[in-house]
Amino acid sequence: MIKKGILSVVAVSFLAIGAYAADKVITPESLSLRKANIADESKVAPVDAKYTDKAPGQAKTIERSYENAPPLIPHSVEGLLPIKRGNNQCLGCHMPEAAKGVGATPIPESHFTDFRPKTELKDGKIIKDGKAVTNTTDVTIAKFKKLKKLNQARFNCSQCHVPQANVKPLVKNNFKPEFSDEKLKHKSDLIKVINQGVK
Numbered sequence: 001m002i003k004k005g006i007l008s009v010v011a012v013s014f015l016a017i018g019a020y021a022a023d024k025v026i027t028p029e030s031l032s033l034r035k036a037n038i039a040d041e042s043k044v045a046p047v048d049a050k051y052t053d054k055a056p057g058q059a060k061t062i063e064r065s066y067e068n069a070p071p072l073i074p075h076s077v078e079g080l081l082p083i084k085r086g087n088n089q090c091l092g093c094h095m096p097e098a099a100k101g102v103g104a105t106p107i108p109e110s111h112f113t114d115f116r117p118k119t120e121l122k123d124g125k126i127i128k129d130g131k132a133v134t135n136t137t138d139v140t141i142a143k144f145k146k147l148k149k150l151n152q153a154r155f156n157c158s159q160c161h162v163p164q165a166n167v168k169p170l171v172k173n174n175f176k177p178e179f180s181d182e183k184l185k186h187k188s189d190l191i192k193v194i195n196q197g198v199k
């Protein structure tokens, strides 16, 4: 009697799984995040992304995505992008000498620093900062060269700093950053901790 009972429970479960699986047929539509046939691009339209229209000075800074992440641009970038060789309007407000006056976060010290080791090839050997090495990516204490000017490797701000639009992510992100200090939710200290964990 008991055995029969278990058997019927098992049978019912199989039926239920069968019905569930039949429901979960993979189709070209179900594979697609935009819920359209993935093989058909005729109806592909960009999402209606609305970027913030708050002018610089009217926006509120956004919490950093993680400690020392490049901050997101909270204000409108209308008319500011693209950055061109002879036209980078970001500098007008964010260079340290201008930032205070307009209430903008000044460009940090890390952007006025050259972290790249002087690397050259001599007699078939790689010489990094005067020493022969086998691998140019060997982890060594970062030696910085403080520059008088913005490091030109940082000229293209929007390569790392991006504005935000009110679109729903298609895939939920469960990442939750942990900050070693609450203050670092709205500012960075990278230059102080750059050699952390390196002997």
Ligand code: HEC
Pocket: 055, 056, 057, 058, 059, 060, 061, 062, 071, 072, 073, 074, 075, 077, 080, 081, 089, 090, 091, 092, 093, 094, 102, 103, 104, 105, 157, 158, 161, 186, 187
């Ligand atoms: C007219 C002045 C002005 C210009 C031009 C400007 N900004 Fe800003 N920026 C600000 C101000 C002021 C803030 C502070 C938030 C606010 O009040 O809108 C800010 C905030 C930011 C932040 C957030 C900083 C933080 O601590 O979270 C980033 C990143 C940023 N701007 C990047 C840029 C980039 C990149 C450009 C060029 C595309 C740019 N800004 C152009 C004035 C400006």
Ligand code: HEC
Pocket: 068, 069, 070, 071, 090, 091, 094, 105, 106, 107, 108, 110, 111, 153, 154, 155, 156, 157, 158, 159, 160, 161, 186, 187, 188, 189, 190, 191
């Ligand atoms: C290669 C990527 C990269 C580029 C290019 C870049 N940044 Fe950053 N930026 C970062 C990162 C990463 C941080 C946070 C860590 C740090 O301070 O270096 C940061 C931090 C900042 C901050 C916050 C400083 C603070 O004290 O909290 C500002 C403001 C900023 N950048 C502005 C700019 C502007 C303006 C430009 C263009 C002239 C620019 N950045 C170019 C990566 C970049």
